[in-house]
Amino acid sequence: MSVKAMTAAQVARKVIDNEPLFILDVRNGDAFADWKIEGGNIQYLNIPYFDLLDGVEEVIDQLPKDRDILVVCAKEGSSIMVADMLADEGVETAYLSGGMKAWSEHLEPVKVGDLKDGGELYQFVRIGKGCLSYMAISGGEAAVIDATRMTDVFLNFAQEKGAAIKHVFDSHLHADHISGGRQIAQATGATYYLPPADAEEVVFDYTPLEGGFDAAFGNSKVEALYSPGHTIGSTSFIVDDQYLMTGDILFIDSIGRPDLAGLAEDWVGDLRESLYSRYQALANELVVLPAHFMIMDELNEDGSVAKKLGDLFKENHGLNIEDEQEFRDMVTKNLPPQPNAYQDIRKTNMGKITPEDEMQREMEIGPNRCAVR
């Protein structure tokens, strides 16, 4: 019996379409507990591959017969071995091509809406890690926001759409993933923008991104709105008075955490001000597009992560804490663990260190942890 490979893109489609899948995850228990492929219709079994070296008989009884089975490991080697062993016993499974590394890097482009005069807005859902990037296209020109380090995806997408990338923005100095913004700007001749308050230690040239600034592309424009709190420089974007990119300040089901640069106590006031004053002054009709999602429930049916600002004012717990002390406590105490290698990721985004590709991949492994709920 042959063993088939399933790509991260195919798994992402299954997750978005809520199709049934059984995952036999053969990484060790700690790795599985920390981070796994998630979806509403996925069932799991975690048995480390090294417990199966004597045979897979014990597993076979635990595998369902009525849904596809996917064997998953960190890089793919062990999952191929286990899938082969199962095939020898007459059980048909697939393995995840490239393992959790590939899952961590897959970007699924989802169209979130139209811009005026024929423009389009796309969200790139990094489903395995919860990062969200954006490309707004209008009249043959594009603006990219919060790009990940898989820069080819953005460059190829713009090319397919016949658009020249003009502006590349980072909403803040990211701590959970390595930005591809600078590389995209270098490859295309676009302008790279970063909030100066987050850029004190960066060692490359950038264009300061200040609140009130706007940049045109085609028939559309991106406006910058200073909204500190996750970092001191955190800036939001408003595209065509329709879409609000909130960076790591406001998510669909949670709000940003202020501690990843070590200054939770200092920035909690800014975070409250951004959420409870600056955003309150905006139109309820704006579609909120954050830089991350934390749980799969935040995905809409089409795989996008987006919700009207007015709805978030009603439903998002973090926007509805009237007592300031209670708010302070929530965002400074009992915070979740910090993202993997976040200090080295910040240094990489400052240009202070330039790890090789394999190291960058390792640094980003694991879930993003930019939010508090």
Added chain:
Amino acid sequence: MNADKVLDAKGLACPMPIVKTRKEMKDMDSGQVLEIQATDKGASADLTAWAKSGGHELLEEQVDGDVLKFWIKKG
């Protein structure tokens, strides 16, 4: 650290470092120490978990350039 035996698993990708370690350990006596040299970064978490689940003791772990070294005492 002294070892009764050294396993060279350099250049091998997962799952081979564990497969080979397991095979070597089978031929050793309880209390003996196996030194494993690997370059696969995943070997660290996997050997730790494997040793624990098999009742062995990971005595020490060292990084020597690109090479990860482990000393495991058979349980």
